[in-house]
Amino acid sequence: MATEVNPTTAPSPREKTSEFREVLRHLVRNRAAVVGLCIIGGFVLVSLFAPLFATHDPLRINLGNRLKPPSAEHFLGTDELGRDLFSRMLYGGRISLNIGVISVFIGVVIGVPIGAVSGYFGGKLDMFTQRFIDIMIAFPGILLAIVVVTVLGVGVENVMIATGIASVPIYARLVRGSVLAIKEQSYVTAAHAAGLGDMRIIFRQILPNCLAPIIVQSTFQIATSILWAAGLGFLGLGAQAPTPEWGAILSNGRAYIRTAHHVTTYPGLAILLMVLGFNLVGDGLRDALDPKTR
Amino acid sequence: MKRIVFTLVATLIVLGLVACGPQAADTAAVRDTLTIAIGAEPESLDPVKMTSAPAATVGEHVVERLIYMEEDGTLTPMLATSWSANADSTVWTFEIRQGVTFHDGAPLNAEAVRANLARFVDPEVGAAYRFLLGSVQDIQATGEYTLQITLAQPFAPILSHLSHSFIGIVSPNQISDLAADGTFEIPVGTGPYVMERWSRGDSIRMSVNADYWGPIPQIPNLVFNFIPEESARIVALETGEADAIMAVPPQDVARLQQNPDIDVVFQTTVRTIYISFNNIREPFTDQRVRHALNYAIDKQAIVDSIFEGNAFVADAPIVDAVFGHTTVGPYEFNPDRARELLAEAGFPNGFDMVLHHPTGRYPLDATVAQAVQSMLADVGVNATLETREWSAYLQFTSQPPDRAEYDSFMLGWGTVTLDADYGLFALLHTRQWNPNGNNRGFYSNPRVDELLDAARIETNPDRRRTMYHEAVDLIWDDAPWIFLYNAGQINAVRSNVQGLIHHPLENLSAWAASFR
C-alpha cells in the first residue's frame, strides 16, 4: 500500500528556518496531526523506556501460566508460552518502530540518489529508469519483500532490509519528480553558471530542497513498512522467535484467536494505532508543507 | 460519469443482495457429498510424482497398491491376494487379484502391475521415492496373474515398502505411451472412488466407483478442499462447509468438543520429533553433555501444556507402533542431574549453542523450540534460536561433515513403513551421513551399524526384533538427539458423519464412511 506524495515546489534555501517554523505552526493547528503526533510520541516514549514500564521479563516462559486473560498481574494477559504480553508489547514497540525507521532509511539512501541522478541527467538513462520504476511500483511491495526475505533468510534485520528495498522505487520516483521541478529553478541555473559540478549541485542545491516530499513520504512509509513486516510474519517470514516484534506476536497469536483472543487483539490494535499515528502525521505534514493548502 | 457511478452502485447492491440471500440451498439438500478439508494441495496424483502426505490421503481413494497397511500395522491383501518368498527371501511371488478393472475398463493383471512398478524404479522417470524399491533387481509377469519380484539381496521390510501409499497401480493405458518425464493429472486406478475433476488450488472431486471390487462406498461423492489457514479450516467445519477436517491445532480442541455437532478424533502418528546434535562438533562429542541436555528438557511439560496432552513423550528413537521398538526411556526431567553432568564435562557454567528449528513445518514447532530454549537456559546452556524457511532449512542441514555449520537442529521423522529399518537406518547409520542419507547429526556407532545392516537381511522376525532392540538401546544411551515427543494427530468431524478411518499414517480415508 503506497501512498503517493505530489512533489511540491520548494523554497530557496535561505527561507529554511522560517519555513520550518511555519510548517510547525500549521502542523500544530491541525488537530488530526496533533493526535497522530501524540500517538507516535506515546509509542516512542514507551518504547524508549520499555525496561522501566515492563512488569515482567518479555522472554520469561512459564508453561504453567499460558494464555491467561488480562489481570492485575498481567495487564494484557499472557501468551502461548506464558510470557507477559504487556511486557512483550512494550519491547515489541521498539522493534516495530525500528523496522519502520530503518527500512525507510534504507529506502531513502538507495532510492533518493537513483531518483536524483535519473531526474537530473535525464535522457535515455532516465527514460529506462523511469519505466523500470513504473513496473517496480506497480509490483506490490509485499511481493518484493517476500522475495528479498527468502533470499536473505528470516529475521528482523532482513525484514528491515526487505521492506527497505521494497520502498526504493517509491523514493526514486518521488525524488525524480521533485528534481525535475527544481532543476529549472533560478538558483540551480545560477549554480550551474557558477561552474559547480553536477554532483555538488545535486547534493548541495537540489536534494535539500526535495526534503519536504521525502519527509512526508517517509512518514507514510514507516507505517507501510510496519504493515509489510506484519504480513511477512503471517507468511512465516518475519522475525525470529522469540523476538517480540508486533507482527510476529500478531501472526503467532492468530492460532488462538478463538480461544484466547487477547493474544491477537492487543498487538492488532497496537499496529493499527501506530500506523494510524504515522498516517495522520503524514497527512498533516503534507498539508503543512503544501503552500496551496496553507 | 454519473452513469458509471450509478452502474457501480447498482452492481454493489445486487452483489449485496445475492450475498445476503438465504443459505438454504446447501443444507436442505440430500447429503450425497462428503467434504474433507485438508491443509495443503497434493503436488500430483501420479504415483511417481507424489511426495507429500496430502497426495497420499487423496490418492489412496483412487489408486490402490498391492498391499494395504491396516491401522495397527498389519499388512493385508489389496491388489495382491497372496505372496510368498523363496528360501533366502530374494525372489517374491505375488498373486494378483482377479476380476478387478481399472476405472477406464482395462483389466488388472500382472503385466499392468509390472509396468507400474517398472516405471516407479526407472531412473529416467526419477521418482522421489524410488529408494523404497532400491533393493529391487528385476520385475517379471510370470503369468496372467502372477508377478515375480527379484531382489539384489534379501531385504526384510520389502512388503511394508510395497504397502507405501506412493507405490500405486494405475491403468496401463495411462502409462504405456508416456515419455520418461511424462505425467498425467487425473489418475485412473482401481480404487473405491473415481477421480473427476481437479480444480487446482481449490478442490478435488471424485464419485463412487460402482464396479469396485470391494465393499462399495455409501457416499456417492467425495470432495477434498484445500484450506491452508488453520483457523479458516476450523471455521469451514463449524459452518458445515466441510464435514471433516485434518490437523486441528491442539488449542482448539476444548472449544470444538463443546460443540454438539462436532466430534474431535485423536489418533497417534508414526512421527517422532527430535533435536539432533552435531555429534562430531564440540561439545556434543561428549556423551555427558548429550545426556545433560536430555535431562534438562521437561518433555512432559511440553506435551501437557503446548500440545494440551495431544502428543506423547518419546521413549525410544522410533514410535511404539514400529516393528523393533522397545521402551528404553524417557530421560527423566532432572535439571540438577543435567547441571552435574555439565560440570563433570567441564562446563560448570554451561555454554553457548545455536538451535536451528523450522517454523510451521510441524505443529507448533517454533513454540516448542522456544520452550526448549528456556529450559536449556535453566541449566546454564545459552541456546540461540535460528529458523529458516523449509527448503533452505533442509539445504542447510544437509551439508557434508566438513561443511556442516550447525550445533543442533530440530526435525521430525515418520517411520511410514512401521518398520525400524525405515526409522533407524537412514537416520543413524554411518553410511547415511550427509549428503548420502539422512544422518544429518553425524552419529556413528560401529555396533549399531552392524546391527542395522544385519537386521536388513535377516528374515527371521524374532531374531530381527532382538537386533533392533539392542540397536535402540545403544542409540538411546549414546543420545545423539534430544529425544522429544511423538506427534499426535487431531481431526474433527461433523457428528452426522461416521465410519471415517483416521490412520496413524496421517491419512483420512472415507471409503467406509456414511451419513447418520
Add this chain to the structure above:
Amino acid sequence: MLAIPVVIGVSIIVFSLVRLIPGDPARAMAGVNATPDFIEAIRVRHALDQPIPVQYARFVVRFLQGDLGNSIFSGRPVTTEIGERFPRTLILATIALVIATTLGVTAGIISATRRNSLFDNASMLVALVGVAAPVFWMALMLQLLFAVQLRMLPATGIGTIRHLVLPSITLGTASAALMARITRSSMLDVLRQDFITTARAKGLDERLVIYKHALKNALIPVVTVLGLQFGILLGGAVLTETVFAWPGVGRLLVDAILRRDYPVVQGTVMLLALLFVLINLVVDIIYAFLDPRIHYLSGRGE
C-alpha cells in the same frame, strides 16, 4: 516501446533472484526424503545444472514461442497453471477495485463537498483505520463475524458470487480508504480553482458545477492511483487469498517462491510485469482523456 527493454530487465532480475534463494526444489518437494539421486534428477530434468546464462537463453527461446516451461512441483505447463489461477485473481481484484472505487470516490466527493461535516470526519476516520489494519488480521475478523457469528457468507473457497464477497471486501478496503482520501483532497484542490469559481459566478447549478466540472478534473489523480491500485490488488492478494483459501495467482506465486518452483515464479512475474505495462498504458490513455487542458482546448469542458 520502452516497455520491451523493461520487460527484459525484469526477466533477468527475476531469473537471477530466484536462483539466489537458498534451498532447492527437490528438497522442497521430497522434504527429508529427498535422496541425492532425486535432487540430481530434478536438476538435470529442469536444466538447473546448466550455467545460468544458458538457462536464461532457453527460457527466452521458449518464452518467445509462448512456452513458459513446466512446473517443477506439479509437472504441468506453467501456462496452464497460470491460465487456471489468473482469471480467479482477476475477478477478485476487479470486484475489489469496483468496491474500492465506488465507496472511495463517493465518500471522497461527499466529504469534500461537505468539508468538516460529521460525514466527512466519520468517513475519513474509517478510511484512516481501513489503511492502518493489517490485512490478514482484518480478513480473520471478517471471517469470524460474517461466516461464524452471522452465518451470512461462506468462509472459504470459490464457486458462487457469495464466495467473492468477503475476500473482495478485505482486499478492497485499503484501496477504498486510499481512494476516499485522494478523491477528497483532489476535489478540494479543484474546487478552489479559478474555473470553478467562474462557473459558480456564472450562476451554474452547484450540483452541475461539482459533477460536471469539478469531478472530471478531480478524478485525474484518482485514475492514476486506480491503475496503480489494480496492479497492487492483483499481486497483493497473497494474504487475502491465503486466509480465504482463494486459489489465485498471488498464492500460486508465493507457494512457488517457497517451493523454489523457478518456472512458475518466472512465468507469473513475467505475466504480471506485462500486465503492469498494459495497465500503465491504459492509465496514460484515460489520463489524456481526462486531462483538463485537452478539454479546454477543444472547448468540450464548457
